[in-house]
Amino acid sequence: MSQELVRLKDIWVHYNGVTALEGVSLTVDQGDFLGIIGPNGGGKTTLLKLILGLVNPSHGTVSVLGKAPEQSRKDIGYVPQHNLFDRSFPISVGETVIMGRYGRTGLFRRYRREDRVRAEAALQTVGLLEHRDRQIGKLSGGEQQRVLIARALATEPKLLLLDEPTASVDSTAQTEFYELLEELKQRIAIIMVSHDIGAISIYVNKIACLNRQLVYHGSKEITAEVLEATYKCPVQLIAHGTVPHRVLKEH
Amino acid sequence: MLEALQYDFMINALLAGLLASIACGIVGVYVVTKRIVFISGGIAHASFGGIGLGYFVGISPVIGAMIFSVASALGIGLVSRRTRLPEDTVIGILWATGMALGIVFIGLTPGYAPDLFSYLFGNILTVPRSDLILMAALDAVIVITVIALYKEFLAISFDEEFSTVTGIPVEALYLLLLSMIALTVVVLLRVVGIILVIALLTIPAALARQFTSSLRTMMLLAILFGAILTFGGLWVSYLLDLASGATIILLSGIAMLIIIGVSRLRRRVQAPAKETT
Numbered sequence: 001m002s003q004e005l006v007r008l009k010d011i012w013v014h015y016n017g018v019t020a021l022e023g024v025s026l027t028v029d030q031g032d033f034l035g036i037i038g039p040n041g042g043g044k045t046t047l048l049k050l051i052l053g054l055v056n057p058s059h060g061t062v063s064v065l066g067k068a069p070e071q072s073r074k075d076i077g078y079v080p081q082h083n084l085f086d087r088s089f090p091i092s093v094g095e096t097v098i099m100g101r102y103g104r105t106g107l108f109r110r111y112r113r114e115d116r117v118r119a120e121a122a123l124q125t126v127g128l129l130e131h132r133d134r135q136i137g138k139l140s141g142g143e144q145q146r147v148l149i150a151r152a153l154a155t156e157p158k159l160l161l162l163d164e165p166t167a168s169v170d171s172t173a174q175t176e177f178y179e180l181l182e183e184l185k186q187r188i189a190i191i192m193v194s195h196d197i198g199a200i201s202i203y204v205n206k207i208a209c210l211n212r213q214l215v216y217h218g219s220k221e222i223t224a225e226v227l228e229a230t231y232k233c234p235v236q237l238i239a240h241g242t243v244p245h246r247v248l249k250e251h
Numbered sequence: 252m253l254e255a256l257q258y259d260f261m262i263n264a265l266l267a268g269l270l271a272s273i274a275c276g277i278v279g280v281y282v283v284t285k286r287i288v289f290i291s292g293g294i295a296h297a298s299f300g301g302i303g304l305g306y307f308v309g310i311s312p313v314i315g316a317m318i319f320s321v322a323s324a325l326g327i328g329l330v331s332r333r334t335r336l337p338e339d340t341v342i343g344i345l346w347a348t349g350m351a352l353g354i355v356f357i358g359l360t361p362g363y364a365p366d367l368f369s370y371l372f373g374n375i376l377t378v379p380r381s382d383l384i385l386m387a388a389l390d391a392v393i394v395i396t397v398i399a400l401y402k403e404f405l406a407i408s409f410d411e412e413f414s415t416v417t418g419i420p421v422e423a424l425y426l427l428l429l430s431m432i433a434l435t436v437v438v439l440l441r442v443v444g445i446i447l448v449i450a451l452l453t454i455p456a457a458l459a460r461q462f463t464s465s466l467r468t469m470m471l472l473a474i475l476f477g478a479i480l481t482f483g484g485l486w487v488s489y490l491l492d493l494a495s496g497a498t499i500i501l502l503s504g505i506a507m508l509i510i511i512g513v514s515r516l517r518r519r520v521q522a523p524a525k526e527t528t
Contacts, residue, residue: 016335052416054412054415054416073416073417073418074417074418076416078412078413078416080410080412080413085409085410086284086286086409089284089408089409090284090460090463090464090465090466090469091405091409091464091466092464092465095405096409099402099405099406099409099410099413099414099417100417102402102403102406102414102417102418102419103417103418105402107400107403107419107420108399108400110402111402135464151413155417
């Protein structure tokens with residue numbers, strides 16, 4: 001039996017009187033690549049923050065690796081939306097990635113040789129080792145996204161959380177990016193949140209549709225009805241064959 | 252200028268300028284990159300309450316300012332993080348309340364408040380030896396703290412959320428960073444005064460940022476620029492018989508304008524060259 005990494009049980013989250021999540025239950029096992037789709041404001045980021053222990057549920061329980069989320073952070077690689085940070089910040093690619101080693105280093109201590117080796121290996125994985133001395137803002141959007149993935153990988157995570165990783169990344173970079181995830185999912189469980197339904201379902205092996213409530217959760221064959229219930233409007237439905245293709249629903 | 256060096260007060264002034272440059276170079280880099288300039292302004296102005304308290308209870312106004320600036324730094328940090336009040340509202344309230352307290356305390360103090368003007372606008376020529384020793388001690392605290400916690404401060408300045416996830420005690424370190432701004436305000440108090448502190452916290456660091464994209468280099472450059480600007484300002488104020496604090500700030504503002512102008516020009520010259528490659 002595969003190990004259970006995340007268990008959310010009947011989660012309710014309220015922000016300033018607004019309900020962000022209503023009765024969400026979800027499990028993620030080792031080897032899963034879970035794609036969570038849903039409209040903006042549907043609670044996708046909140047769900048990730050619950051798993052990280054950055055948001056507390058008003059009702060329900062969260063357990064990550066069998067512990068409280070705060071205690072499991074060391075084993076989670078978090079990749080925030082890359083357009084949220086200040087691009088002109090004076091930090092190099094290498095300095096950004098080695099931040100991921102903090103959990104294995106600690107307060108006042110300097111990064112050791114092993115930390116540098118791990119950080120470089122993570123940069124190598126995402127194919128950006130030669131850029132390690134460049135200022136982060138000098139890289140393209142897709143490359144910045146990969147730097148943040150390298151930073152998450154440097155923590156040696158058991159679970160990778162990706163928040164809208166393909167937002168503001170051009171399509172060539174997206175393809176490369178999904179190929180990278182394809183490779184990573186062999187050894188790390190992944191939860192990826194996105195509004196990009198098309199790209200997400202080709203690569204994931206489980207899917208969840210979230211619009212405050214979890215409309216669907218399971219294997220990746222979603223029906224048009226489920227998507228409509230999630231987005232509250234007709235959407236493109238993706239069919240999976242030997243060649244992934246899209247079926248346009250009439251509307 | 253050289254003949255001026257035979258005076259003790261001139262030597263003290265140069266030492267004060269150097270000590271001020273170290274504090275504002277290091278801490279200013281965090282203020283500029285983390286975009287907490289307005290918080291720094293709030294901390295600086297709130298410290299006026301402490302200057303008033305110093306006069307009122309008969310202790311050194313500098314010590315009073317130190318107590319008030321650290322307390323207001325912690326206050327702004329805690330209230331803005333733990334309550335739903337918007338940060339800039341908290342800053343605005345503390346900013347004005349601190350100054351109001353200072354004015355009330357000075358009003359309650361019998362007689363005349365000597366040096367009041369120099370606490371507001373600085374007077375680098377009258378820094379007493381005791382304050383130089385305090386400035387050096389605060390510089391030492393700042394330098395040791397930043398060396399010990401360099402990687403933590405870099406992480407929380409760049410990405411607080413990731414820092415929290417990775418286990419850095421973000422709130423405690425943020426409060427420590429704000430306290431270091433408070434100490435820097437005290438170091439700069441005698442040189443440029445609380446009203447003008449904000450310029451020395453931002454201009455040398457902003458100038459340094461034009462030349463490097465490494466935080467460490469930026470700090471060293473900011474110290475260098477701070478020293479050049481305070482010495483230059485002191486020299487100009489000596490030649491033209493102007494207020495030293497204000498002259499230092501004006502010189503800094505002019506330097507900033509020139510650097511921005513030059514870098515814009517350079518970009519305009521480089522842009523067509525790039526298109527051909």
